[in-house]
Amino acid sequence: MAQEHDSIIEAQMTGHVFKPKKVEATGERIAQLNLPQGFKIEKFAENLGKPRIIEVSPQGHIYVTRRRGDVVLLKDTNNDGKSDQQQTVVTKDQAHGIAFHEDMFYLVTVNEVFRAPINQDGTIGELEQIVKDLPDGGQHPNRTIAFGPDSKLYISVGSTCNACDETREENATMVVTDPDGSNRRIMARGLRNTIGFDWHPETGQLFGMDHGIDWLGDEEQKEELNRISEGEDYGWPYIYSDGNYNEADEPADMTWAEYAEKSTEPEMLFTAHSAPMSFKFYEGDMFPAEYKNAALVTFRGSWNRKPAAGYKIMKVDFENGNPVNSEDFVTGFLTDDGTSQFARLVGLTEMPDGSLLVTDDDNGIVYRISYGE
Template sequence: MKTILKWSLGAAAGLGLVVACSDAENIFKEMIPETNDQPTTAQVQGYVFRPALVDATDANIRQLKAPAGFTITKYAGELGKPRMLAVSPAGHVYFSDREAGTVTLLRDSNNDGLPDSKTTVANLKQAHGLAVYAGKLYIATVKEVYSAPINTDGTLGQPQQLINDLPDGGQHANRTIAFGPDGMMYITVGSTCNACAETNPENATVLRANPDGSGRKIFAKGLRNTIGFGWHPTTKELFGLDHGIDWLGDEEQKEEVNKLVQGADYGWPYIYGEGKYNPADRPKGDTTYQQYLQKTTLPLLTYQAHSAPLGMVFYNGTKFPAEYRNDAFVTMRGSWNRSVPSGYKVVRLHFENGQPTRFDDFVTGFLIDNNRSQFGRPVGIAVHTDGSLLFTDDNNGVIYRVSHGG
C-alpha cells in the first residue's frame, strides 16, 4: 500500500504533517528567505513504498543481469543479516552482522571459489564496520572500535578495545572504518536524525585517528550518512557517497559523490545537492543560507534520490577487463521513501583522470513483479584476492560473487 504524505514547513510553526489521499504529481514549491523576518513555506509530496521481500530462489538469482562476460553466483547463503565485508591478503572473507553482534569467517580450503566452512570469530554488540590492516581485523560498533590479530587460519585473537566513546548512533548507527594511504584510521559517523543541528560535533562526520585509536579528530563534516568510501588507487584521493535527506520528495535529495578533503564542510543539514537550501533547517545565529553555501563543498556527482549507497570499493584486481581497473563499485541498498523504488542494485562509478564521471548499472534484477517485490538489498562489497567481486544482501542472508570469463 502506498502512503502519500504532504509536508508543510513554516518558520514559526516548525514541521507539521498532513496526510493526503491523492495521486497528484510530486510537488516541491518553496519560498525560502535568507532570514527569519519573512515566513518560510514549502510543500512536499512524499511517499512510503517498500517492495515485498521474496526468497532468493535459484530461479530469481539466474535472472540477475550484469554486463556481457560477467557471471553472478551465490557465494554463500543462510548467513543471517550479513552487512559489511573484508578480505584478508590470504583470502579469508569476513562479514559482520550488526543485528546478531557477530563477525564471521568464511574459508575456501580447497580453492574452488566457494567457502567450505563458516566460523564465528568475534562477538561484539552491534559489530558493523570491518577493515584489514597490518595483520589485524578492525571492527567498528556504534560507539567502539576494536582490533584483533588475524591468525594463520583466519581466526582472530582476543579483540582489543581502541575507542569506546564514539557518538550515539541515533538514526544512523552503521559505522564504517578503513585505513588510508597515510596509514591513518578513518571512521564514518552518521547523523542522529534526518536533518537537525547536532549537539555532538562528531556526528555527521568522517573522523581520523592513529591506528591505535589515539589522536582522533574530525576530518570532514556536514555529511549526513557517508557509509561507503575509499581512496582512488592512483591519485590516493578520498571519495565517499553520502545519503540524501528524506522527505523532500521523490527526486530530492539526490545521493552525493563527494571528494572528501580535510577540513571541508559538505553542507548538511542546511545545504544539499547542487547548492539547494533545506527549508526545514536554517543555519544558526545570524548566518544566512548564502553565507553557509559559500563555505560548503558541493558534490562532484549525484545519483537518483533515496537509492541508499552502502558499500564502495575501487576495483584493483586483474580478472575484470582492463577498463574496470580503478573504477569503483557501489551497492545501492534501495529506497523506502519513494513512490517508484530506486536502488536495489550494484552500480559502477566511472573515473577518468582520477575523477568520477558517471554511473552505470552493473548488477540488476533484484526488483521483480513490476517493482512490487525484491529479493535482495546489496550492502557490503569487497574485491576478493581471486579478482572476483563479492557483495552482501542483508535481507535474505546471501553473499553474491561476480566473476568474469571462465
C-alpha cells in the same frame, strides 16, 4: 546571531512509504539478473541471517559482520567459488565495519573501535578497545572504517537524525585517528551518513557516497558522490545537492546562502533514496581493462520512494582521478514491476583473484561476481 529574513519561509515534508515485498532468491530469479557480457553472478554463501560489511584480510581470510552482533569467517576450502564453512570468530554487540592494518583486525561498533591479532587459521585473538566514546548512533548507528594511504584509521560517523542540529560535534563527520586510536580529530563535516568510502588507487584522493535527506519528495534529496577533503563541509543538514537550501533547517548564525558558499558540492548525483552502501575502487585483473580504477557502488534500495529505486550495483568511471560517468553494473534484484525484491545489497569486497563478493542483508546471501570463468 541568526539572520533576519523579509519573507515567510514555508517547507513541506513529502514522500511515500513504499517497501517492495521480499521474495526468495531462487535460481530462476538469479539467472535473470542483468550483467555486462562475460560476467557471472552466483551464490557464494547463504543462510547468514543479515550479513552487512564484508572484507578480505591480507592473508585472504573472508570476514562478514551480521546485524545479530557477530563476525563470521567464511572459507572456501576446495576453491570451487563457494563457501563451505562458516565460523563465528567475534561476538560483539552492534559490530559493523571491518578494516585491516599491519596484520591486525579492526572492528567498529556504534561507540567503540577494537583491534586484535589474526591467527593463522583466520580466527581472531583477544580484542583490545582503542576507542570507547564515539557518539551515539540514533538514526544512523552503522559505523564503517578503513585505513587510508597515510596509514590513518578513518571512521565514518553518521547523523543521529534525518536533518537536525547535532548536539555532538562528531556526528555527521569523517573522523581520523592513529592506528592505536590516539590523536582523534574531525577530518570533514556535513556528511549525513557516508557508509561507503575509498581512496582512488592512483591519486590517493578520498571519495565517498553520502545518503540524502528523506521527506523532501520522491526526487529529492539525491544521493551524493563526494570528493572528501581535509577541512571541508558538505552542507548537511542545511545545504544539499548543487547548493539547494533545506528550508526546514536554518543555520543558527548565517543565511542559507552564506552556508552554501562555504559548503562543498558533490561530484555526482544519483537517484534519491537509493541508499548507497559500499563504495570500492576495483584494482584487480580479472575484469576487463575498463574496470581498472573504476568504482563500484552497492545500493540497498529505497523504502520511501515510489517507484522504488536502488536494489542494484553501479559502476562509476574515473578519468584523471575524476568521476566522469556512471552506469548500471548488476540489476534485476527489483522484480515484478518494482513491487518485489530479492536482495538488499550492502557489503562489497574484492577477492585476491579479482572477483567480487557482495552481501544481501535481507535474504542472508553473499554473491560472487566473476568474469570469464
